[in-house]
Amino acid sequence: MFSLEMFLEPSADSQIRALWQELTTKSIVTLPEVWARPHITLAICSTLDGIDHKALGAVCEDMPQNIKISTYGQFLGAPGVLQLGLTPTRELMALHGAVHDVLDSTNSACDPLYVPDVWIPHCTISMGMKAEDLGTLRTTLQNLKPIAGRITEIAWVDNRAGRELSVASPF
Template identity: 30%
Template sequence: MPYAVVLYFNKPSEKFIRDIWSNLSENGIPSEIHHVGIRPHITLAIYDELTCQPCDSELSRFAPQTAHLHLDCTHLGVFTQPEKVLFLAPTPTRELIDFHAHIHSLLDHQTRGPWELYQPGQWVPHCTLALDLDQVKLDQAMSVCGNIELPVKLHATQIGVVEFLPVTEMVHFDLKEI
């Protein structure tokens, strides 16, 4: 099973995303994202294989030395391939891009089979709102989410690793509060 390295949010940011997930569901737009058991997040990397103990050690040392990330989500976006996915996108600041690249560098020797879309230079930072949508559901989801007042500030406070599917959280570590 593959592994994802993810950024988790503080409680208010997480609630904001969960409220969007609920609003979409209440408007007839089911999304697997809130049924698979993963918290709202931004995926930093996905690997086919990950050696857990060295990875855990690296992340446990990295997290308390690395400050929370304050993200300004300035737009909604859509991936169209291989499936339609609606997402909330943070502005890709130098801080976020460097954080992402550092994670890949840090875990390089503990992983195999990195997914190309999450590699530095390819990655589009995003928080998934709805996935596996047909065109009608995508149009409805865009209509529902069109009421989100942008920009939205999200506060990333933890880094974690999950195995999927089914989703199993392996570890998470708090980033340093400044």
């Protein structure tokens, strides 16, 4: 399984890591226990075979510069997943659409939750939240301020091996 992920500049990255740390001290399972870098996933594909990596690399060079994390929530039907929601700017949605234009033309093995008109731009905070954590989460998150930042990098992540790969030349 491979995910195409956007990574944040150090200030926004640090703010999310601080939130992870605060939640961990309250015994809430956070994402670093699964993956160690805050990110926004653009696509998840079962294989990278057949993808026009040069075209995808060119699309990703025109990544959005600024993002704003402005909400938090839980996905319905996905118990235990807590996320910080991004403001869906035209620039962000255009990049996402362009990424999927390339993927759709060469690879049909992508997760349907990440396709245009379905995708909810977000940064996952926890994948192990329990019902009894809700009170603690609400208390912790109710004073969270919006996080503004910049996207500095887009890369494929090989989720089985836990390593990042170049978008334009992953092999």
